Each structure stands twice: as C-alpha cells, then as structure tokens.
Amino acid sequence: MMLHAIVGMGNGQLMTRTTTCACNDCFLDGFNRNTTCAWNHAHIEEKAVEVVDTSSTTEHTGQEITDEIADECEQQASARSVCSSDIEDCAFVIARYDGNNYIGQVVEICPDGTYNINFMTDSGKRKGCFRWPAKEDKILRDLTDIVAVIEEPQTTTKAGRVYSVPEYVLKKYMGNILPAYTKC
Template sequence: MKDLLPENHVLVQMDFSENYNYQTMEEIQSAYWNASMVTLHPTIVYYKADSSLCHKCLVFVSEVLHHNASMVSTIVNNVVSIAKEYVPSVKQVHFWTDSPSSQYWNKSVFDLINEFERTHGCKAYWHYFESGHGKSACDGVGGATKRNADNAVKQGKAVIQDAMDFFAWACQSDDGIRYHMITQEEYEQNSTEIETRKEMIKPIKGTISLYAITTDVHGQLVKRNTTCACKSCFNENGFDGQSPCGWDKVELLKQPDPTRADEHVVSETADELELTTYSCNKNDFVVAVYDTKCYIGKIIEKDLADDTVHVDFMIQSGKALKQFRWPNKQDRVWVKGADILRVIQEPTATGKGGRMFTVPHEVLNAMAAYAP
C-alpha cells in the first residue's frame, strides 16, 4: 500500500509503546518500585514526494498515562497537523493501528473518523491489524527511544525525572526522530469533547469483526470486515462510493424514541454491544480468554464505556502446569468483557518463597475443558 500511495495521500502507522520508567544512575529497589512513568506513542508518517516514498518518525510524549480514545484523538489532531507540513494538499489519511477496544477500536474513534473531514479538511480511512500480528516499525522506534534514554541516564548525560525532562532530552538527541509533547491541558480538552460526544453516538453493531472504516463521497460512514485499498475502492480523490467490494453503511448517531429511552439503552447494550453479564471489579482474579486460550489474571483497570478490562496475567508453571506464578516481565493486556469467563478466589501462595500459587481443581478443569 505504501508503494502505491498517491502523492496527495498520507499513511500513518502508530501504536502505544509500553510506558517508559524513569531511571537513576544508582537505582535502589525503592526507586524502582516508586518510579514514575511517561507515555510514549511512536508514529510513522509515510508520503510520496517527487514519486519517491518518504517517511518521518515521530514519538508523542506525555505525562498523561491514559491510553484511551481521548489520548488517541489528541494524538491524531497533532499527527494531521504535522502531516500537512509534508503534504499540504493531503486529501486522505490512512491510519494503521492495532485493534484494542480501549484505544483505537471503539465508537469514539469511529466518531472521529465520521467527523474527520469537517475537522481536518481531508478524509480518514482506518485499517486495523488483527491481534497477534507481530512486531511493527513502531515497536522499533519506541524501543530505540527508550534504549537511548536509558543509555543517556546511565552515562550521566541526562537526568530524567518526569515527562518534561524526557521531552527536553529527546529534543536534543540526534536520532532522527521528531518528538512532540502532549500536555495534561491538551488531553483534558479533548477528553471533555469526547465525553460530550459519547452521549450522542452509539456503538456499531458487529464491531468485533470490523477491520476497515471510512466515509464515502457523501460523508456516509462505511465499514468492512477486512481492509481493502484496491483501485475499485480508492483513487486520488479518496474512497469510491460505487466500489463493488462489499462496504456496509453505518449509522453512528443515536436516534432514540424519547418515550422509550430506557428500553433503547437496554437494547443497545444487549444487541449492539454484545456484552456479557459478568460482574467483576478492580483487583478481582479472573479466568480470561486470550488468543483462544484460558489464563488466570488480576483485573487492574476497567473501561465500562467500551466493555473492556485490563488484566495482569499469570503464567502456568510446575511439571503438571497446575501451579501459577507471576512472570518476570509483566504481561498486561486489555481484553473484551466477553472474554472474562469467571471470577475466582485469589490464588493461594505455596512453598517457602510464596512465589508459586494454586487454584481450586474445578478452575483447572474448567480451563482444560474450554473450547472456543
């Protein structure tokens, strides 16, 4: 797709990196456990100049640790402004991202796409990678940024204690990456707008199978279960509404019957969101499905609006894989509410070190019997 990119189109690939932990030259244990963090969002902008493919690497830095639709909206606003510096006449922006529902794959981002032309003067087409697609160029940009920061601190060339320190160091580094700071105020302004719009829009039925979304020549939101950028779908002027490739129209704005408001909300939740009725809370231990397999983990955060939960997963251990332990590297993943199978009691610590845990046999049996 990059090679066939028209000169008035821009392709943007982006992703959240794992938050950067500040370090000190002589870090002690208490400093490690009480370390502050900074959000890093690597972004690569591809475009054509004189028929040659060019790219710019960006990293958005922020003290705001929320990886949600409000942060995505804030970053997108800045990405488009920067992209227009390289392609002033841009007509279409193609976004490629992962598909976590708490970040890029939700009704607020779909609304952003729906309003994109009115807001930015060009159209947006959002492509979603399937989960588990592997590493991308953004992982390389984010990893290089964090590695360079760590080396600068260890060599005494930088003191990084907060997001502003990180940004100041990054802007002086000679790594070919352009850095941009997202402030708390900028985030909160976008967050207020997002929350206001949430009351006006509804989730899209079948979101779980949606992997491409854009608007046609009439501003109508359309979606597809697989992405497509063939010549029948796109030309230099953007999306062709007469494409034979099977695009479905989407209605995003709510039009409820005011006399049946409560019933509308119930129907929307049950029919369009396809939610489960599980009841779990922060710090609960659960059995969850990820990549068609069952795991045990602890809920560290919930997003009720998108029906997703952030789970800190354990790994199975022992000869018979009947024990569990926390991995050396945290394995935290956002999963859909429908993927929480059950809430369980807190695993019981065993052994002298208390680093191995057991769960009741019925939990193990249920995990073994699970079939997606």
C-alpha cells in the first residue's frame, strides 16, 4: 500500500490518499469529512500491548543484529522481480536502458504493457545526485527493463532542483555511478 496523505480522525480512524490534495474543500477549517475528493477511510483496530526491544539480538539465534544484517535483509526483500501491479502512474523506478540503470518516473502506463518513463539525469556536480533535464527525456520501456520501484527522490537544495535517493539504492542499482559517488 502506498500512502502520501494521511489525516487522523481520532479513535483509530484515518483518511488516506495516494496523492496530495491541497484544495480548499478538503482543509477549510480542519479536515472536511464531506469533501468531494477521493479520500479512503481506514480503521486501526489492534493496539500494541507491549513494546519489545529486538534491536540488539534475535530471539532464535541470539546473534547480534548489525547494520550489515539489516541491509542484507532489506536487499533480499527487494530482490524479487518487479510485477506490473507494483507500478503505478507517477511511481519512481530504476529502469535499464543501453546497459545502464537510470532513475525515472512513470508518466504513462500504455495499454500494450509498456511504460512511458521520464528519466532524470546526473546533476553534473556530484555523483549520486540527480535533476530533471531541461527537455523531458521520455522513453518507452518494457516491464522487463524496470529493475525496481523506489521511493520518491528527495530534494537536496533550497531551490528544489537537485535530488538524492537513499544510499542503498545507489549501491544496489546504480553501480555505474558509484566509483565517483559523493554524498549530496
């Protein structure tokens, strides 16, 4: 499930959307339950009884959990193939083109099963940072060319023109830029 906007309504009640809504109807004097915008209703029923600290050892082996083990688990979880149901309009993806992986955003899912992707480019100043090119770089790609669905890149400058992705994404999918990688 992908969530972008969440409004708590109290007593375990939530209203959610997959996109941001900034219309006057939704948030005039607080949240308007009778808005015409498409909000989904969710109810949280289970409550935590006890918080257990499992950060230092595993119950089964007693092995100390390190960042390496956590990274390995994260990589194994994301190692499966991408399914068409994983990809939505506006999703950010890593896609293969001309033998290299690139970061892009799905702008259209075509009826023939191809994906129109607008690709970002290297920022030019520091490896590992990206920007949108002046002229859109849209290319049709097959599902087999989509390597992973990733979280939305975060802006790293006040102007909001340079973006970064988590370091594990760079390490796992963007090996072609890593030798010169410096943190944004």
